């Protein structure tokens with residue numbers, strides 16, 4: 001299979017060899033690396049991609065969830081074009097940043113005040129720094145296998161490049177052990193940071209009772225609850241927090257909300273966020289040349305108000321729920337020992353028998369099976385993440401979903417034979 005892949009993709013291979021001369025492993029974004037070499041995409045339109053060797057794909061990866069609007073949505077392209085014609089960044093506040101912040105706050109009422117960053121990683125870094133400052137405490141609770149950005153990653157197997165916080169580890173969806181750990185940490189606990197559905201951890205939904213417990217116990221401990229909704233913000237018009245009816249103290253956002261431009265945001269309780277108010281003596285500084293960059297502000301505002309309306313959000317997530325149910329039905333009929341986990345428009349295909357409840361449940365999954373789905377689907381013209389993540393974008397319609405289900409149905413008996 002690796003030979004066929006190399007033979008079919010000589011231009012991607014040549015571009016990778018060239019990149020290796022100037023970047024370690026030819027890479028500046030580790031998630032994109034895979035053996036024997038990653039494909040180089042050269043153009044995209046709507047939900048279609050074309051690679052350097054002229055193959056075309058339906059884009060079921062959606063830029064790891066940041067590509068919700070599809071490629072070159074005309075409304076967003078127009079907004080960016082206007083910002084470019086207007087002089088790009090002007091070294092000052094602009095008209096659009098407050099309007100964009102208002103549009104976000106309307107969807108996420110828990111974000112009474114918010115600030116922008118360049119990435120989800122930065123949003124989380126700042127949220128943690130703020131939680132420690134606001135509580136005067138030092139410990140940060142995280143969950144095993146969680147991913148909150150390039151400097152906040154907690155896998156069992158990789159070597160993390162983490163910020164040196166004083167972490168307390170617990171296990172996702174384990175209610176009693178986590179409650180106990182929060183109580184034991186007591187007045188040392190600054191905050192708990194959690195995704196209401198683990199995204200990079202494998203699209204593992206948080207049990208609502210677990211998440212409610214976090215809300216109650218952090219409140220009782222005088223600590224802050226930080227919801228990382230960088231990925232899950234797309235799962236309803238107001239993110240998973242609105243579905244769950246949980247009001248976190250702080251929320252972090254990223255990905256598609258910037259309209260496909262570099263983006264992050266963090267916000268929450270006004271009394272906590274006010275520590276960043278520069279008109280107050282002793283406030284926390286938060287700098288960043290591109291925090292309010294004109295392209296992100298314009299693209300994000302256009303997308304959130306003009307495209308990802310509440311009705312569009314519901315429709316996209318219903319489409320995802322249906323697709324996941326259909327693929328799971330095909331897999332179970334074929335006896336493939338494969339499940340697709342997730343909520344709405346975010347899903348992950350796993351070579352395991354039952355839905356994971358925490359990342360440790362995926363430890364025994366056979367990486368070769370994941371590779372097989374990936375390369376088989378590529379051959380059929382579908383682009384997903386090597387690790388099995390899929391994120392629907394708005395241009396994906398019934399025809400694309402039907403075609404994917406058809407390809408999976410055709411492949412499932414062979415996967416069942418190889419996986420068993």
Ligand code: PMP
Nearest residue numbers: 119120121148149199230231254
């Ligand atoms: N938090 C979560 C839950 C994420 O999935 C990601 C990105 N995959 C981040 C934070 C970091 O965002 P960024 O890549 O924009 O730094």
